Amino acid sequence: MSDAPQPATLERSTSSRRSYTIGELAKVFEVTPRTIRFYEQEGLLTPERRGRNRVYHEKDRVRLKLTLRGKRLGFSLAEIREVIQLYDRAPDGDERQLQRLLDILAEKRLAMQQQLEDIRVLQQELDDVETRCRESLQVLKAARGKR
Structure with missing residues (x-):
């Protein structure tokens, strides 16, 4: 048997x-690099500095991935920061982080359900206005035709 590292070990x-x-x-x-610098200013990324250069490590790559995913899901930067900091600080970070994430997801789901209801109401109002406009237009055309 060889003492050479196995490919998976070497890759890891x-x-x-x-x-x-x-x-x-x-x-x-x-x-854009500007986006990454912004997330750094917001405390979501903590690259190493080598002179004037920023050096990002795997931890930063993962944080950036989580940040972008959180933004797509509608999380605020404060919510994303909170979840990341929970994981970084707590010995039971995984459990606390996951519970907080579930709480945030529930809040987002409720907000989205309210938005959906608001959209349904707005669509109904638009339909009603459209119907009244079409009826009024028909009345005007009919009146013009009688002249």
Whole structure:
């Protein structure tokens, strides 16, 4: 048997030390470097500094991925930060993070249900106005035809 690392082990140890430039992360996630710098200013990413260069590690890549996913789901930056910080701080971070995430998801679901209801009401109002406009238009055309 050889003492050489197996491919999966080698890949895991390499990926944990992998670093990224801001340009590489921007390209991978299809965002601008400005977006990444903004998330850094907001405390969601914490790249290492080497002179004037930012060096992002796997932790930053994962945080960026979670941040972008959270934004797509309608999470505020404060909510995203809270979930990430829960995970970073607590020894039971996974459990607390998941529970908070479930709470936020429930809040989002309720808000979306309210928005759906508001949209249904608005659609009905639009339908009613459209119907009245069409009826009024027919009356005007009929009156014009009698002249």
